[in-house]
Amino acid sequence: GNTAYVSENGVLFNKSKTSLIQYPAGKTDSAYTIPDSVTSIGNYAFFGCTSLTSVTIPDSVTYIGYDAFFGCTSLTSVTIPDSVTSIGYDAFFGCTSLSSVTIPDSVTSIGNYAFSECTSLTAINVAEGNTAYVSENGVLFNKSKTSLIQYPAGKTDSAYTIPDSVTSIGNYAFFSADSLKSIEVSGNNPNFSSRSGCLYDKTGMTLRVCPAGLGTFTVGKDVASVYSGAFSGNNLNEVVFSEGASATLGEEAFCDCMNLKKIVIESNANVVFNAMSIVFPDSEKHTIYVVAPEGYTIPESALYGNIEIIYSEPPSDSEDRKEFPTIYVVIGAIAVLALAGGAIVVKKRKA
Template sequence: MCTPHFEIQNGVLAKCMMSGEENVTVTIPDGVTSIGKDTFFDCGLLQSITIPDSVISIGNKAFARCTALENITIPNGVINIGNYVFAGCNSLQSINVSEGNSNYLSCGGVLFDKSKSVLIKYPDGKKDTSYIITDGVTSIGDFAFMYCITLKSITIPNSVTSVGCDAFRWCVLLESIIIPESVTSIGDGAFMYCESLQSITIPETLQAMRSR
């Protein structure tokens, strides 16, 4: 059995080290206030984690490439979630949020801001082939659907005005998408490596679209 070893400095969980061949369940100690950048990066053994309410911040790439992680719950205290936090978590089917959190919420396992106007992250490991973004969402966040390799169809409502950088990057099965006329900006690399994308409808109202 593997026992994780934590490196904690001034309330920041800087690193979690583990070894062995079995998948691991980790409980972060109460009193930790921040999960640092890259803390669990590439921890392929991490299957389940419990985050205490004392945590207020989750750093960039904190759980990136945790390929065995199946679900996660963001506790009440978290007020900031960094970039690429769940990138490459290809078993992650649900990002849940405690009901008392004042900054984030989850709907169908998809992470939103509390007002449900920003779609922050669709879990990489969800098996659905289509997804309808709910009306009222105004922004599709940076990296929101990145690495969602099962999605073939995504419906964007007329309430959306912006699509973030790398929003659909590596959606390799995405076949077609219609950008509504409400959208005025699309970020860098939004459709990069969408290898199956055969058609994309761009509105005349679009003011900025970058590519790389």
Template sequence: MGTDTQLRIPNDVTEINQYAFSGCSGLTSVTIPDGVTSIGDNAFFGCSGLTTITIPDSVTSIGDFAFYGCSGLISVVIPDSVTSIGDHAFYRCSGLTSITIPDSVTSIGDSAFDGCRGLTSITIPDSVTSIGSSTFSFCSGLTSVIIPDSVTSIGSRAFSACSGLTSITIPDSVTSIGDSAFGSCSGLTSITIPDSVTSIGPNAFSGCSGLTSITIPDSVTSIGGSAFYNCSGLTSVIIPDGVTSIGSQTFYNCTGLTSVTIPDSVTSIGGLAFYNCTLTSITFEGTRAQWAAIEKENLWLYNNGTYTVHCTDGDSK
């Protein structure tokens, strides 16, 4: 019912099926009646002209790809009845400037808001326990994110290429930061990693060229390869005692890095780990013999300038 551009779904409808309005690019507004309980996968896929939609309190789930590519959509209010937002649900809704995620939501799918570059802030509710892969990647307009204490893991590429983010606080509940979780967040200047985190994934902060300082807590035992790749603003790094290996390209092209502290727990340093850095001082918290025993891959250090390795019993090379 309605015009060619405006749709009012009849009151006796209880479910919007998969692909129901997929590709209806001329559709500008949709009113969904109170009886509808679910919005199916791909239901409004590619409805690029859609600017407004009213989701009633009866809806409990928003399916995968439900509003994929609805680039004209400006704002969405998700009602308290919704418990899950599917994978790619609002993928590339580039015009979306605001969205309210209610406390009822326990699951936000992978890439749910990927490419929503108009979003400036997001509050993740306390009911969510994990942030999935690419959930907010390429949200380049995002400047503020609140992650609740309920979240225990941040998935791969969760906030990758969110170039507008300048700072983020990770709560004490988080134990792992996934691969490329904050990769290419070039505006990020500071980040606090809590003591609860035990692993930092590969490329986790790669391309965070604005990052000037980072504190890695003692709880971290694993730092993935290329974790701080091309973090050109970093000047010094202290690697915590629990870390046993520094992966390949971990600090590759950190051109501002002049000093690093390495614990005596480290037994191997991967290839190109400190490639194209400007290190003048390496502090090793062990003896010269322990330093010599560390397995160092070819070109583990390709440095711009001379450096000294300071060990507990004197300097080494």
């Protein structure tokens, strides 16, 4: 008797079934076909539906909402029909199994981060007749190629050169591109420059993107600012702000840097962490060791997530083993027992 909503096979729609509002994240079906009556896929409609491997979108759909398929980690294929004109921001963010996608002629609007952190996505293809977007070597641009929108995180190239035509690069455009170790820029590009494989503005004073494939990085004293998202989705485990550096960090400069363990701020370095400079959206605890001059602290406002800052050198591997000598012996003993199928006596090893 509800006059506003209706449910079909546990999926929530508006009463006329023109809008798919919510597909339950706990459903265990691997495939789902959206009814032909649906014209819009609502915001967060399939958020976190990790069992789905494929979704069939009918030709009736014109709008895919923001975060619609966010975190659908098992989704391997999705066909966007020619009827769709708009794809919201974060629409397919974190679809780590998605291996290919084609933007049809009809799409005129794609929100920021729509295909970020799709770590299996090697190319974003665009139909030839599309008037708003174009793809070159799998990289998504606006039609005039003045704006680089998304570099697919699953591309296996270790280096990439920014075309001369590019005047703007989207935040998180290179998010989680783990194979990428160098971003180069032609000297003819009027807006960007490259140094040691990292992307800067033309003056070299603003660090725009540090490639995700690097393990360590040093911010030189000539860098005045670190752009929003510059280190986001990065494999970095250590970042050093060199002596005499004077740098201000933008929002989410470090976002989802899952391997980040150590930040070094050398003497006479003036490093300003603005609000939400270090962000971990998940619920896991992240410990970062900060080696800095005495009295230096990172403000609480700069941290978002379950983050612990420890102002010391990180412990070495040998120190970790000293703290937990017994557990290593027990794990080894269990492995031997499983292989041998016999009885074994576990003795505590001396520290």
